[in-house]
Amino acid sequence: MANHKSALKRARQSESHRLRNLVHKSRAKTAVKGMRALLADKKIDEAKNALNETVSILQSTASKRVIPKKRTARKISRIARAVNRAASQKTT
Numbered sequence: 526m527a528n529h530k531s532a533l534k535r536a537r538q539s540e541s542h543r544l545r546n547l548v549h550k551s552r553a554k555t556a557v558k559g560m561r562a563l564l565a566d567k568k569i570d571e572a573k574n575a576l577n578e579t580v581s582i583l584q585s586t587a588s589k590r591v592i593p594k595k596r597t598a599r600k601i602s603r604i605a606r607a608v609n610r611a612a613s614q615k616t617t
Contacts, residue, residue, distance in 0.1 A: 546591045553586040560604050569615050572608050579604060 527533045556579040563572040580601050587597035 546589075549586045549589055549591045553583055553592065556582045557600060557604065560608075564607055564611055567611070567615075569608070569611050573612065576605060576608050 527536050556575075560572060560575055560579050563575060583592075583597045583601055586592050587594045
């Protein structure tokens with residue numbers, strides 16, 4: 526455990542940041558999981574509507590540096606590609 530005053534403060538800050546980051550990370554994971562569930566249930570129209578909200582959540586999480594920007598870009602790309610692929614299969 527930290528002994529110096531500054532180290533004790535840093536430990537307190539780290540704990541509060543960890544808890545805050547946990548909230549954002551959980552919210553992003555839930556959004557992605559919801560998108561995958563919509564695609565699995567073949568609810569294409571709902572997935573298209575939820576795509577914008579999911580992208581927004583992921584980007585805000587990345588802007589807070591909770592998850593890396595490149596991981597965010599990769600997840601957004603894969604989700605959008607899956608929605609587009611499902612939409613094109615629906616029309617054919």
